[in-house]
Amino acid sequence: MNMRRLLALGLAGGLAVTVLAGCDAPTSSLTRPTAPVVLTGSKLNRFGGVAPERVVAFRWLSGAWQQVPVQVDQRRVVLFGSQPSSNATPGVAGSVYGNGTGGPTALQYADPDTWVGADPNPKVDADDEVVFMASDAGGAAPSGTANPTGAVTGSGLRVEVADPRASSEKGWIYLFRSDGSLDPAAGKDYVDYDFTLTAGDYKTTYKRAEGPNPETSKVTTPSYSITFSDRWKEISWQVRAPGASQVDVLDGHKNQFSTDTCSRSNATFAAEEGAFVANIDGPVRAVRSYVGANSGPLTQRTHLMYRDREDVITSLRVHPIPAIMDFVDFSSAAKGMTYRSSTKPGGVTIDGSSDSISTALPTWEAVDGPQGRIYLRNTFTTSQGDLKSGTTQFYRDQSLPRETQCWGDGSYFGAAGSYVQTAIGNTDPRSAPAATVTGRRTTQFLAPAADPSRVAAYAADWAKDIDAPLTSTVAPFPS
Ligand SMILES: [Ca+2]
Ligand SMILES: [Ca+2]
Ligand SMILES: [Ca+2]
Ligand SMILES: [Ca+2]
Structure with a gap:
């Protein structure tokens, strides 16, 4: 056995x-x-x-x-449509935005409570x-x-x-x-997902032309809870597996062009046009899927939330952009946890003071302590041949960083993820040719490790499982 x-x-x-x-x-x-x-x-x-x-x-x-x-x-194939000219424009079922005709389509999760609508079959x-x-x-x-x-x-x-x-x-x-x-x-019922917009019902209140659209949405399972404060803003992680202290260790799952610019971030995505594709709360998993990231109105993120794990799939659909970062920034409540990766299996302490981490992309990451244990696998696929070689690992543990933080708290705590530094060609299917860039971030929530010295070996094996479903x-x- x-x-x-x-x-x-x-x-x-x-x-x-x-x-x-x-x-x-x-x-x-x-x-x-x-x-x-x-x-x-x-x-x-x-x-x-x-x-x-x-x-x-x-x-x-x-x-x-x-x-x-x-x-x-x-699921159904539907048009993306386009953002309406005004938040007051009524929606029409049959496209993601509930507005506009023609243009590209994609296979989407169906939801009678969004403009995507129910599956016609x-x-x-x-x-x-x-x-x-x-x-x-x-x-x-x-x-x-x-x-x-x-x-x-x-x-x-x-x-x-x-x-x-x-x-x-x-x-x-x-x-x-x-x-x-x-x-x-x-x-x-392994997963509970409460999609809760502060303004009320999605179809009657959502500002598709210009946000923000505050939410208090929450996913709760026996292993974790996650909350969202707007589209693109995942702001809390509590490990709920037995023995975890259940504090919120997340500042945010963050995207921006570089550490030095906040011209685009999850905050600016939420502040401009966007729409939900689907919010599904079933017995086995929850699905949360949405579009709209500034000048990439078709850029999409889908969260698949299972009892012990969250899969986040991000489809970039935008004009050429200079770079992109995708990282998890922990909160001050993560202080004392150990950050490990395939390039630093012995780990470093998340404490707001700097650590030395390789810029080589890791095959796995893990964060563990009395707060709980979290394994992370962050990858992307692309049709643009030179993107992988131009991607490095970003890591920063710094309570008083020199840069203004785009959103969330003012610090980096064990902030880690990928940094594509090669210019990305057009990925917007509305203009040809369009390359594809699809990110996949998998996060596993677990009880604190009985033997922390084995976390690196466990996480390495887990990541191989993720790559071989x-x-x-x-x-x-x-x-
Ligand atoms: Ca179908
Ligand atoms: Ca069907
Ligand atoms: Ca440190
Ligand atoms: Ca922070």
């Missing part, structure tokens, strides 16, 4: 029973309990035309079916996503096993989930069409 990742997550005790895999795999042997599994409808053709509220999931555990939560997120279709947690996988159901009660005969699909880094580690989830008697959430193979059940 491979306890590697369970140890890395500090979860070995609680889940040991589920990894006691025998030769006939009576239970899941997956050791990535915090990983999600996301399938598109195109892999689940038996569910084409099925209503999302009829999609249910089961695992086979100890010789019986047990229902587990599954979530369907509807309300049933599961090829581009919709079906998601469940690896920790809910069970063993392989023996052939001849009868369907669970409430599942429609002939509707079953067996999803074999495998770990590309450990070929012996597998788990199974069985998806069925329900007869209507079952709740897809299976009585669970679980795979899944779908087959009819029974076969």
Whole structure:
């Protein structure tokens, strides 16, 4: 049995029973309990035309079916549209901005409470996503096993989930069409997302032409809470895993051109045009997606928030820009935590006094202390060949920096992230040619480490998992 990742997550005790895999795999042997599994409808053709509220999931555990939560997120291809000329301009469903015609489209999460609107195909279709947690996988159901009660005969699909880094580690989830008697959430709710605009309802109050649009939105799970004070302004992280002190260790997840300029930052993004794509609060994950970053009105960020982890995907769509930084700046409440990375595995203390960190991009970062433990993986993909080589790691721990801070508090505390210093060509699809630059930041929230000397090894292994997601193979059940 491979306890590697369970140890890395500090979860070995609680889940040991589920990894006691025998030769006939009576239970899941997956050791990535915090990983999600996301399938598109195109892999689940038996569910084409099925209503999302009829999609249910089961695992086979100890010789019986047990229902587990599954979530369907509807997606649709829509226009971006354009920001209206005035905040008073009424919105029209069918584009992200609820305004304008023509121009580029993209596949987006659908939301009846934004101008994107509901998916025109309300049933599961090829581009919709079906998601469940690896920790809910069970063993392989023996052939001849009868369907669970409430599942429609002939509707079953067996999803074999495998770990590309450990070929012996597998788990199974069985998806069925329900007869209507079952709740897809299976009585669970791993993530709570309260999208709360101070002004009120999104469609009637949101200032799409010119912000700001203050929010008190909050995501809460058993492992963390995150708050947002506006579009692009993620301003608090509390680790809620057992043993963490639960203080807010984040000043902000920040973007700007360079340390010396505040002409563009999350604060200026929020102050100008923008719109929400979707706000989804399901049993397995929450989705928060929005556009609008000054002269890049189509620039988009999507947060996927799972029980233990947040994935942030940023799609740059703007005219040529000189540079971009993407960093996490901690708060004074993070003082005393240890910042580590693949280039500094021994770590340095976050205390507002300078540390020596390589400018080479790390493959992982970790911050740990009594406040909790946080692993970070920050990467981007691009079609512009020279961007990677022109990107360095930014790090600053300085309570009294010489530069004015663009927003948040007046200090850098363990501020770290990427700094693209090569000029970025056009990424706005409204003018050709457009390159692509897509950032992906993954943050894992964990209990304080029992043995801090092992955090570097754990985080290094976790980052390899992030780069090699679980795979899944779908087959009819029974076969
Ligand atoms: Ca769809
Ligand atoms: Ca659909
Ligand atoms: Ca320091
Ligand atoms: Ca700060």
